[in-house]
Structure formats: C-alpha cells, structure tokens
Amino acid sequence: MSGKRRLVVVGNGMAGARAVEEILTRGGGEQFAIAMFGDEPYGNYNRILLSHVLTGEQDPDEIVLNPIEWYAENGIMLHSGVRIVEIDRPGKAVFCDNALWLHYDQLVIATGSRPFMPPLEGLVGRDGRYKPGIFVFRTLDDCRHIAAAAQSSGRAAVIGGGLLGLEAARGVLGYSCEVHVIELGPYLMTQQLDAPAGAILKSTMEAMGVHVQLGKKSTAVLGEGRVEGLAFADGGTLPCDMVVIAAGIVPNRELGVRSGLTVERAIVVDDHMRSVDDPDIYVVGECAQHRGRVYGLVxxxxxxxxxxxxxxTGRDTGxxxxxxxxxxxxxxxxxxxASMGTVEAEASDEVVQFSEPRRGVYKKLIVREGRLTGAILLGDMSKAAFLTQAFERDLPLPEARRELLFDIAAPSGPSTFQDMADALQICNCNGVAKGDIGRSVRAGARTARAVMEATRAGLGCGSCKGMVGELVAWFCEGQVEEDPSVHYYVPGIPMPTPELVRSIRERSLRSVSRVFEVLTGGVEDATSKPGLASLLRTIWGRDYEDERDARFINERVHANIQKDGTFSVIPQIPGGVTTPAQLKRIAEVAERYRVPLVKITGGQRIDLLGVEKDNLPGLWTELGMPSGHAYGKSYRTCKSCVGTDFCRFGLGDSTRLAIQIEERFQGLESPGKMKLATAGCPRNCSEAMVKDLGAVAVEGGRWEIYVGGAAGAHVRKGDVLCVAESHDEVIRMMGRFIQYYRENARYLERSYSFVERIGIERLRAVLVEDREGIAAGLEQALEASISDYRDPWLEAGRPVTANQFATLLPKGASGEAARAR
Amino acid sequence: MPADLDTKHGGRRLSLGPLCQIPVGEGRGFEAGNERIAVFRPRCGGVYATQAHCPHRGGPLADGLLGGTTLVCPLHAWRFDLASGEVLTGGGRITTYRVVLTADGDMVIDLGIGSP
Known part of the structure; x- marks a missing residue:
C-alpha cells in the first residue's frame, strides 16, 4: 500500500459509492488506498427503489448496488455502522465515533441527507425517542418498520404530499391499511407539478382509495404512550395508529460545519466538486451545494x-x-x-397545454425563446423521451407546437435528432443544416471543432455551438473524440491559461513570434495571434514587444471593419454625456468626410460608419476626441442612466460613476470584450444587470456589482459579486474582477462563460474575501496596465507601421483610395 | 503607376515598388495595371500575392491575419493557403501571383501566370 495516497470516503450511500466506482474505473485503485465509512450496516443500495421494497415488489437483495464483497474485491476498507464525527483539517485526519482515527490525503464527503422533521408537538415520547408509531422513509430499515406496522394498523397518516410521501402512501395502502396523505401546500407534488396537474393527480389518487387532505398543517401527534392521531392547525384531528413523515429532506451538512468548511444550505463546492475552502476535500451528492443549488435527484x-x-485521479484536471x-x-x-425544469411560466413565455381530466391526462409545456424550459406530463408518456431530450439538450422545437404534445402522423422515433429534418438549419449565422453536419462527420471529422472548421457551423455568434457538439456526438455514434483545445487559452498552443501565463513568465517570452518560437517550434497559428498579443500585453505591460501583425485588423487601425472593408469610428463619450459644441464638431467632421451613416449606438455613443481606412487619421484629428475603443477585445464602454441629477427615482449618481469607470478602465485589453453599465436604481434602465460588469445603486448609498451578465446572442442575468459602499469600492472590486478575468479566461471567453465556469462562490472567495491572498497583486498588475494607457488615435500623426492606414498602394495610384461617397 | 517591365511569355511583369512598403507579417493592397491584388510578407519568409477580395463576401484579404503561409480573411475567417491559393475552409482556389524581388529590393509581380 505504500506510495498510495490515502482516500477516505465519508458516506456509503449512492453518491459515495458511485464516486468510488468512478474513481476505480479511472485506475484509482493504483493511486489510492481507499477507506469508506457508512452509517448503515449494509453495502450500498439503490434508494430510489425503496418504495418497491415497501410494496413487496422487490426484495431488499434486489436493490443492492454494491454488496459487502465488492468492497473487499476492490481493496476498499469498509467501516459500516461507523460515523465520522470530526475532521481535523490541519492534521488531515478523520475521527470516528468508535474512537478510531484515520489519516487521509484526500477526503470525499458524501453524507447525503436525512428526513426533515416538522416541528410537531408530541412527536417525541418521554424517553426522548420518537413515539412508537412514528416512521420516516429513508432507509432499508425504515421500509421494514413501516411494512411491519402497516400490517397491523387500521389507518395511517402520511405527512407530505410530495414524491416520497405518495410512494409511502402507496406502500402502506398495499397492506390494506387506510391511508391519508396530509399536504401543507395547495396541491400534490408542488415541486414537480402545477395546480391543475396536482388536482388531476389528486382525483386519480382518490379513485384508488387514498385520502388526500390539502392545505393542512399538522401541529401535534396525539396519544400518550404511542401514536393515536394527528392534530391540525385548523383545529381538526385525524385518529390513526401510524404516521409516516415524508415532508422533505435536509442535507447532512454538520460535518462540514464542525470542520470549518463554508456551509450554506449544504457544503459549498467549486466546479471540481471540492469544498471552496480545502482543495483536498471533495463533496458529492445531496450534501453538496453547487452554484447555489442542492440536488436531490440521481x-x-x-x-x-x-x-x-x-x-x-488527475485523468482530467480541467x-x-x-x-x-x-x-x-x-x-x-x-x-x-414526467416533470422537467420550470413548473410555472413567466409572463413572456409561450405555454402549450392540454388537459383531459376524465382520463387523468394533463400536459403543459413552457417554451422560452423557442426552447423547452419546463414540462409537466401526467398520464400519457408518449412524448416524454422526445421532450426530455429537447429539454436536456436545449434543442429547437418544431414550429407546429401540437407535435410536441401528440404523435400526429407516424409514431415518433425514440430520438429527437432522428426526427429532425436534414434541412433543419442549426447555425443561423452561417446557414448550416443538420445534413451538412452529418456529411462532415461521414467525411471523417470526429470532433466538434473539426466539424465547425469544415462547415462554419457555430463560428458566427457561437450560440449554436452546444447544439453542434451534440449533433456531432450523435452522428459519430459514440466515436466522438474530445477536442482538448477547448481547454486551451488559444487553440494553437496546448496549454490552459494559467499554465501558459506561467510558461510565458518563466521564459520571459515578450513577443508573439517568440512565444511560437519557444512553445510550438516556430509553427505560427494565425487565429491564435491576437489572443497571445492580448495576453502578453496583460502580462508584460510596457515591456511587451508589440508586433502589429499579431493584431486583428481592428486593432491595427483602431477602428471596426465593416462588410465593405470600410471602418466605423466611435469617439469616446464617457457616460454618454456630450455637449452641444461636441455634437457640432462631430456633425461638421461627418459632413466634411461625407460619412455615409451616422448612428447612435446601443452604448450611448455616436458611430460614424463607412469611413475609408485612409481617412481615419484625418477624421480622428479633426474630431479631437479620444478613441472609444469600440473595436477591440477590450473594455468597451460603460453605459449609464441619468442617475441622481434629474431622475426622480435615482438612488446613486450612476452617470458620474460611469465616467469614473471609463476614465479608469478605458482601452484595457481582455480575453473578450467587456461592456459595462451603471444604473442609478434597481429599475435597471441602463441594463446593468445583463452587462459583463454592472453596478446598480441600492438604497443606502451602496452599489450591487453584477458580473457575467449578457444580453447578446446569449442572455444571462449577472451574478452579484458583492455590494460596494462607495464609487471607489465599486471601481476597486470591478478592477479585481477584470484583472482576474484577464489572467484566467480563455481567449474570446466572454465573462458570462467565465463566471459560470469558475463559479460565483469561488469568485467571491478569491476577489471579495481574498482567500488566496492575491487581491493586492491583482490590483497592482491592473494599476500597471492602466498607467501604460495611451490613446491609440494619437497614432494618427505617427503611424507605427509602413502604410498603416493605406487601402491601396502605390498611394494615389488611382482615385480609389481617397474615394469619397 | 508601376512600370510595365516585360511582356514576353505573354505575361505582364509589373514593379510594385520596394518591399519595405509592407511590414513583416502583414499584407497590403496594391493596384497593378488594372488589377487589384493583395501582397503578403509572412514571418516565415517570402512574398506572396493573391486576388484582393475574398471569394466569400468580398472581404479585403490584405487586412487578414497571417500564420505561416495561412491567411485568414478579416470578415468571416475564411482561410487560404498563400502558396497554392487553396481555400482551406471549404474547397476551391483563389488566384495567386508570383512575386520576385529585384536586386534593389523591389517587388515584381507576374500577372501573366496567375493561377485561375
């Protein structure tokens, strides 16, 4: 065993055992000496099938996933019936209730959850234990106890009309015992159903002999020595000789609390399923909280x-x-x-509904932006497979929505992709259909990237990339190969961002050509060049060796290329605040240069479109305004509402803050463009909540800072990073985020993907609480970049490369270059 | 206007002027005779010329990015091989021209043997 890392797994339920199985299939048996701890004196069994054991449909043996022998066969030391009471994190050891202690190198917490016990008077007897006749429904032993009691009971009450409660009711009913389901909410299965579906389910249940009482709050267990009935808040009572409590679950998070881990509803984990506080402690299953959510399904x-x-196991550290x-x-x-996603529609959603209560059939679909975001199917499952796929994979839906509810013509196949017409357009930017993707796979492409390169699918706005990946996998029929470059900073250099940054620093690589020389043996990749240029500038600041050929054309000429090869010019207008004099000057310049289109942008600025490259320097000089950077992968602009000066709702001076933000962050290069906004009150008129970075004033002179918002091809409300007390603090926290994003994102990875990938909890830990002690370094690095800032439009008078602004050589060869339209 | 240097072999050889008009690693648009062309000077060496506009949507190829002898159009990222003219993102070819350097460092383009 020597040389192996010691892995301790706390919890031998479905999550713990599954995690160990997955570790073993990745060769983890060679790496780890594994010890597992479980409360229950069994191997591991399928908890989902407990209701079948209760009804007698299945024997306990039949639902076992891993029998006791499995542990020995795989060299796992199983301590069953033993409970871990504490983790000594500094000492890296766990302590058990039998006084055993064990060292670990890595720890997995999979303690699952336990039944939630509602506060009922008389629940506990004089001996401090639950009164005889009280049951929960969670383990194999619980099943045995319920079954034994039901055989001799006349009437049972089940508290909780959710999935677990109904399963318990069904189990008890099988023993010829009268069953009453007591539900606090207005209908059954409120997690999975809406009110009409709940009503239909109720009448179906009642037809089978289950009594259902809704909107009923249980307050007390009646009976002295044992259960004799239930009392309710409305004053009524129900005589019964057993009560099964199935009112929900509570994550077993206490071990995390005692061990000083961050615990909210459950133990908070990062995207690698590690505790946010300790890289050697993993948490999985119902006791883990990931991005604010705790999952109770398998x-x-x-x-x-x-x-x-x-x-x-290090198989894939990404x-x-x-x-x-x-x-x-x-x-x-x-x-x-079947139930998926949202249960209740929002005002702007499309709802497709069918109801046939007499047959117990109900179907409701919630469609948002052409995708299925929620569905309830009751009593007729014919479209369930199709809808599940459409939901999980975010597939576009057939235009005739009735096809979602019924098999109109031929019986549908099992797969949505199968059903999908070859001509169905998948990539709406580049007009690529399902059939084109299939042809590309048949021609030999085996990765999403290869198919995208060959067909152009997903290379426009990028919003269909996920779908293209799914289709490629489907066409490959399991032969799909993962494209490792999705984890790289740029596709041309096989390194994730942090590793590439380290390499560049260690070897003092200060120019793009030098990076290729050292890291790829001189093989240049065109599309990787702009990303490297941006990263090198971020790392080296003024010591960066600028090679202009590494820049995309926009950043060579500081303007945005248009479809006809002309450019768009957007001068800086901080906070969207201009003056009559400035407007006059812009108007005069636009006339003088015969600018074909003058347009107000969404970022509250003025865009002069259709400018020849040759005219850029002259136009900038005559405008006498600095660049608005509306062309680069960089800080773009900060939009703002009126704020406090005139608005009667304003809580914070959003305009002044926007100007301060712009003065600070102008022109900063970053992996993706950064669009910002400030809003003077939570009405959010400037849409700050859907910007890469936004600040929203709230009562009390404070600002909520949103990160990772988007309202382009992808729509996402940002996450609140923190609440800042002052403009200075807003700017400081935004600065930390920006620098962290610059140093850690993949090139072209927008903030909304970055925030989702890293996780807001982790961002808060690193940027707000400074858990890694890097905040000062981030601020310092950003300060260096900011102090190097120089308005690129000053190159008007001093071109940096030969013929930087020439459309056609030799100059003046034909009248074309100075074409005025 | 570049001087017409040579018309034998049925081709037209035109001077485009000094190489230093094009920065290393970039391209520039030229007018030669009545033709519009894009001339490139990749970091891996050599001088290459192609038709001026992208066959896809007419993007100005001279403004593209170079990686070795691969050219990427600035509008929709179509890719081409400068040496062969091959369209790497779909198939087909763009017109390429041979460019030679004179002893004085002037570029001379041969419009006659441009590939179709």
Missing amino acids: APLWEQARVLADHI AAYHGSKLGTKLKVMGVEL
Whole structure:
C-alpha cells in the first residue's frame, strides 16, 4: 500500500459509492488506498427503489448496488455502522465515533441527507425517542418498520404530499391499511407539478382509495404512550395508529460545519466538486451545494461523481461540473408522470397545454425563446423521451407546437435528432443544416471543432455551438473524440491559461513570434495571434514587444471593419454625456468626410460608419476626441442612466460613476470584450444587470456589482459579486474582477462563460474575501496596465507601421483610395 | 503607376515598388495595371500575392491575419493557403501571383501566370 495516497470516503450511500466506482474505473485503485465509512450496516443500495421494497415488489437483495464483497474485491476498507464525527483539517485526519482515527490525503464527503422533521408537538415520547408509531422513509430499515406496522394498523397518516410521501402512501395502502396523505401546500407534488396537474393527480389518487387532505398543517401527534392521531392547525384531528413523515429532506451538512468548511444550505463546492475552502476535500451528492443549488435527484449525482473522479485521479484536471438540468420521470401509484425544469411560466413565455381530466391526462409545456424550459406530463408518456431530450439538450422545437404534445402522423422515433429534418438549419449565422453536419462527420471529422472548421457551423455568434457538439456526438455514434483545445487559452498552443501565463513568465517570452518560437517550434497559428498579443500585453505591460501583425485588423487601425472593408469610428463619450459644441464638431467632421451613416449606438455613443481606412487619421484629428475603443477585445464602454441629477427615482449618481469607470478602465485589453453599465436604481434602465460588469445603486448609498451578465446572442442575468459602499469600492472590486478575468479566461471567453465556469462562490472567495491572498497583486498588475494607457488615435500623426492606414498602394495610384461617397 | 517591365511569355511583369512598403507579417493592397491584388510578407519568409477580395463576401484579404503561409480573411475567417491559393475552409482556389524581388529590393509581380 505504500506510495498510495490515502482516500477516505465519508458516506456509503449512492453518491459515495458511485464516486468510488468512478474513481476505480479511472485506475484509482493504483493511486489510492481507499477507506469508506457508512452509517448503515449494509453495502450500498439503490434508494430510489425503496418504495418497491415497501410494496413487496422487490426484495431488499434486489436493490443492492454494491454488496459487502465488492468492497473487499476492490481493496476498499469498509467501516459500516461507523460515523465520522470530526475532521481535523490541519492534521488531515478523520475521527470516528468508535474512537478510531484515520489519516487521509484526500477526503470525499458524501453524507447525503436525512428526513426533515416538522416541528410537531408530541412527536417525541418521554424517553426522548420518537413515539412508537412514528416512521420516516429513508432507509432499508425504515421500509421494514413501516411494512411491519402497516400490517397491523387500521389507518395511517402520511405527512407530505410530495414524491416520497405518495410512494409511502402507496406502500402502506398495499397492506390494506387506510391511508391519508396530509399536504401543507395547495396541491400534490408542488415541486414537480402545477395546480391543475396536482388536482388531476389528486382525483386519480382518490379513485384508488387514498385520502388526500390539502392545505393542512399538522401541529401535534396525539396519544400518550404511542401514536393515536394527528392534530391540525385548523383545529381538526385525524385518529390513526401510524404516521409516516415524508415532508422533505435536509442535507447532512454538520460535518462540514464542525470542520470549518463554508456551509450554506449544504457544503459549498467549486466546479471540481471540492469544498471552496480545502482543495483536498471533495463533496458529492445531496450534501453538496453547487452554484447555489442542492440536488436531490440521481442524475446530477452521477454527473458530479464523474467530475470528481476525473479531477481527483488527475485523468482530467480541467473537469468541471456546470450544474444539472432537473427532470424526473416517475410512476406514482401506477400513475406515470414526467416533470422537467420550470413548473410555472413567466409572463413572456409561450405555454402549450392540454388537459383531459376524465382520463387523468394533463400536459403543459413552457417554451422560452423557442426552447423547452419546463414540462409537466401526467398520464400519457408518449412524448416524454422526445421532450426530455429537447429539454436536456436545449434543442429547437418544431414550429407546429401540437407535435410536441401528440404523435400526429407516424409514431415518433425514440430520438429527437432522428426526427429532425436534414434541412433543419442549426447555425443561423452561417446557414448550416443538420445534413451538412452529418456529411462532415461521414467525411471523417470526429470532433466538434473539426466539424465547425469544415462547415462554419457555430463560428458566427457561437450560440449554436452546444447544439453542434451534440449533433456531432450523435452522428459519430459514440466515436466522438474530445477536442482538448477547448481547454486551451488559444487553440494553437496546448496549454490552459494559467499554465501558459506561467510558461510565458518563466521564459520571459515578450513577443508573439517568440512565444511560437519557444512553445510550438516556430509553427505560427494565425487565429491564435491576437489572443497571445492580448495576453502578453496583460502580462508584460510596457515591456511587451508589440508586433502589429499579431493584431486583428481592428486593432491595427483602431477602428471596426465593416462588410465593405470600410471602418466605423466611435469617439469616446464617457457616460454618454456630450455637449452641444461636441455634437457640432462631430456633425461638421461627418459632413466634411461625407460619412455615409451616422448612428447612435446601443452604448450611448455616436458611430460614424463607412469611413475609408485612409481617412481615419484625418477624421480622428479633426474630431479631437479620444478613441472609444469600440473595436477591440477590450473594455468597451460603460453605459449609464441619468442617475441622481434629474431622475426622480435615482438612488446613486450612476452617470458620474460611469465616467469614473471609463476614465479608469478605458482601452484595457481582455480575453473578450467587456461592456459595462451603471444604473442609478434597481429599475435597471441602463441594463446593468445583463452587462459583463454592472453596478446598480441600492438604497443606502451602496452599489450591487453584477458580473457575467449578457444580453447578446446569449442572455444571462449577472451574478452579484458583492455590494460596494462607495464609487471607489465599486471601481476597486470591478478592477479585481477584470484583472482576474484577464489572467484566467480563455481567449474570446466572454465573462458570462467565465463566471459560470469558475463559479460565483469561488469568485467571491478569491476577489471579495481574498482567500488566496492575491487581491493586492491583482490590483497592482491592473494599476500597471492602466498607467501604460495611451490613446491609440494619437497614432494618427505617427503611424507605427509602413502604410498603416493605406487601402491601396502605390498611394494615389488611382482615385480609389481617397474615394469619397 | 508601376512600370510595365516585360511582356514576353505573354505575361505582364509589373514593379510594385520596394518591399519595405509592407511590414513583416502583414499584407497590403496594391493596384497593378488594372488589377487589384493583395501582397503578403509572412514571418516565415517570402512574398506572396493573391486576388484582393475574398471569394466569400468580398472581404479585403490584405487586412487578414497571417500564420505561416495561412491567411485568414478579416470578415468571416475564411482561410487560404498563400502558396497554392487553396481555400482551406471549404474547397476551391483563389488566384495567386508570383512575386520576385529585384536586386534593389523591389517587388515584381507576374500577372501573366496567375493561377485561375
């Protein structure tokens, strides 16, 4: 065993055991000596099937996933019936309730959850234990106890009308015991259903003999020595001899709390499923909180276990969990139902609905921007497979929405991709259809990137990239190869951003050509050049050796290229505040140069479009305004509302803040463009919540800082990074985020992807709480970049390269270069 | 206007002037005779000339990015091989021209043997 790392797994439920299985399939048996701890004196079993054990449909043996022998066969030391009470993190050891202690190198917490016990008077007897006749429904032992009691009971009450409660009710009903389901909410299964579906389910249940009581709050357990009934808040009572409590679950997070880990609803993890506080502690399953969500279903748990295993074994240190889309398909008392995503529609959603209560059939679909964001199916599952795929993969839906509800013509195949017409356009920017992608795969492409290169699919706005990837995988029928370059800073150099930065620093690579010389043996990749130029500028500041050929044309001539090869000129107008004199000057210059189109931009500036390259220097000089940087992968602008000076709702001076922000961050190069906004109150008129960075004034002179918002091809509301007390603090925290983004994002990775990839919890830990102690360094590095700032339009009088602004040589060869339209 | 240097072999050889008009690693647009062409000076060496506009949507190829002898159009990132004219993002070819340097460092383009 010597030389192996010691891996301790706390929890032997579905999550813990699955994580270990995934680790073993990645050769983890060679790397780790594994010890597992479980409360229950069994191997590991499928908790989802407990209801079948309760009804007697299945024996306990049949639902075992890993029998006791499995542990020995795989060299795992199983301590069952033993509980870990504490983790000594500095000493890297766990302490057990039997006084055993064990060292670990890495630890997995998979303690799962336990039943939530509502506060009921009389729940506990004089001996401090639950009164005889009180049951929970969580373990194999619970099943046995419920079954035994139901056989001799006349009437049972089940508290909780959710999935678990209905399963318990069904189990008890099978023992010829009268069952009452007591639900606090207005209808059954409020997590998965809406009110009409809940009503239909209720009548179906009642037809089977289950009594359902809604909107009923249980307050007390009646009976002295044992359960004799339930009392309710409305004053009523229900005589019964057993009560099954199935009112929800609570994550077992106490171990995390005692060990000083960040715990909210559950133990907070990063995208590698590690505690945000300790890189050697992983957390998986119902006790883990990822990006604010705690999952109680099995599919997310499988995904988490895979990521954990990839990461801990080093198989893929970039492996990241991005959260799961929630969907369930289940059978409650013989009634089939499926539920996914959102249950209630928002005002702007499209709702497709069908209801046939007499047959117990109900279908509701919520469609947002042409994609399925929620669905409820009750009593008829014929379209469930199709809809599940459409939901999970975010597929476009057929125009005739009725096809989503029914099989109109031929019976549908099992797969959506199968159903999809070859001519269906997938990439709307470049006009690539499903059939084109199929042809590309048949021609030999095996990665999404290869197909995208060959077909141009996904290379426009990029919003269909995910779908293209799915289609490629489908066409490849499992032969798909992962393209490692998706993890690189730029595709041409096989290194993730932090590694590339380290390499550049260690070897003092100060120019793009030098980077290729040293890292790729001189093989230049054209599309990687602008990204490297940006990164080198970020790293070296004034010591960067600028090679203009590495820049995209926009950044060579400081203007944005248009479809006809002319350029757009946007001068800086901080905060969108201009003056009559400035407007006159812009107007005069526009007339003098016969600018074909003058347009107000979405960023509250003025765009002069259709300017010949040769005319750029003259136009800039005559404008006498600095560059607005509306062309680069850089800080763009900061939009703002009126703020406090005139607006009667304004809480903060958003205009002044926007001007301060612009003066500070103007022209900073970054992996993707950064569009900012400030809003003087939460009405958000300037749309600050959907910007890469936004500041929204809230009462009390404070500002909420949003990061990772988007309202382009991709729409995302930003996450609140922190609340700042002053303009200075807004600028300082925004600066930290910007520099962290500059040093860690992949080239062209916009803030909305970056924030999702890193996770807002981690960003808060690093940037706001400074857990890694890098905040001062970030601020210093940013300060250096800012102090090097120089208005690029000053190159008007001093071109940097030969014929920098010439459209056609020799100059004046034909009248064309100075073409005036 | 560049001088017409030679018309034998049925071709037209025109001087484009000194090489230093094009910075290393970049391209520039030229007018030669009545033709518009783009001339490139990649970091890996050599001088290459192609038709001026992208066959896709007419983008100005001289404003493109170079990586070795691969050229990327600035508008929609179509890629071309400068030496062969091959369109790397789809198939087909763009017109290329041979450029030679004189002893004085002037570029001379041969418009006659441009590939179709």
